[in-house]
Amino acid sequence: MTTISECLIKPDVAYALRALVHALHLDIPEGNLGFRCPACKEPVKPVKAHFEHLKANPKCPLTPTKRAAAPVKGVGFADLEE
Numbered sequence: 893m894t895t896i897s898e899c900l901i902k903p904d905v906a907y908a909l910r911a912l913v914h915a916l917h918l919d920i921p922e923g924n925l926g927f928r929c930p931a932c933k934e935p936v937k938p939v940k941a942h943f944e945h946l947k948a949n950p951k952c953p954l955t956p957t958k959r960a961a962a963p964v965k966g967v968g969f970a971d972l973e974e
Contacts, residue, residue, distance in 0.1 A: 906938035
């Protein structure tokens with residue numbers, strides 16, 4: 893049986909998870925919930941209807957100054973270390 897280590901998640905679901913973590917006062921190091929940018933694989937956070945890099949990444953093709961289209965509507969979810 894193959895083990896899946898990544899899947900797509902929509903921003904609204906990711907944002908709900910982020911809100912739950914905040915409501916439960918869970919300690920997440922540097923706010924990194926395990927979400928990754930599909931282009932550069934750097935950590936991102938859900939912000940309502942899109943994702944933003946945790947730290948600015950001008951080299952990423954999905955950085956707002958480099959993309960002409962709307963924000964990415966889905967992003968890869970990397971498994972959290974257990």
